[in-house]
Amino acid sequence: WKGARVIAVASGAHEAFLSDLGADQFIDYTKSRPEELVRDVDLVLDTVGGPGSGRFLHTLKRGGSQFPVFPGDFDEEETAKLGVTVSTAQVRSNGAQLAELGRLLDAGTVRVAIDSTFALADARAAHERAARGHIQGKIVLTVA
Structure with a gap:
C-alpha cells in the first residue's frame, strides 16, 4: 500500500x-537464518519477540526500528552503536486512523x-x- 517491500519470516x-x-x-526460518540473509531494512515487526x-537488530539499517510484540532484553549500548531503535507498540484509540483503516478494509487494500x-x-x-500456535490470522470471539 505504501510501497514497502515486505519480507515474511515463518515456517x-x-x-x-x-x-x-x-x-x-x-x-523459511526452519531452513535459513533470516538474520544472515537480510540487511539494511527500515523496519522489523517481530510478532514473536x-x-x-x-x-x-543487525538486519536493520542505521535509523531503522524494531517493534517486538513481546519485548525481550535489548542491550541499549548495542542499539546505540547500531544506530537503531527498539520500541513496543501500544494500541491507542484514534478516530481518524480508524476511519482510514475502515476505508482501506472496504477497498480491500488491507485484509x-x-x-x-x-x-x-x-x-x-x-x-x-492460541496455545497450540501456528495461527494464520486472528482468533475472533463473537458476542451474541
Whole structure:
C-alpha cells in the first residue's frame, strides 16, 4: 500500500498464506537464518519477540526500528552503536486512523485473515487454540 517491500519470516507451512497476504519475499526460518540473509531494512515487526528477538537488530539499517510484540532484553549500548531503535507498540484509540483503516478494509487494500471464530462462552477453547500456535490470522470471539 505504501510501497514497502515486505519480507515474511515463518515456517514453510505458512509461505502460501503470507504470499497471498502480499509478502514480496518469504524466508523459511526452519531452513535459513533470516538474520544472515537480510540487511539494511527500515523496519522489523517481530510478532514473536522474546529472548531471540535481538538477532534481528543487525538486519536493520542505521535509523531503522524494531517493534517486538513481546519485548525481550535489548542491550541499549548495542542499539546505540547500531544506530537503531527498539520500541513496543501500544494500541491507542484514534478516530481518524480508524476511519482510514475502515476505508482501506472496504477497498480491500488491507485484509484481515481469520484463523478461527469462537463464541464468547467458548473463550477457553479460543485460548487453547492460541496455545497450540501456528495461527494464520486472528482468533475472533463473537458476542451474541
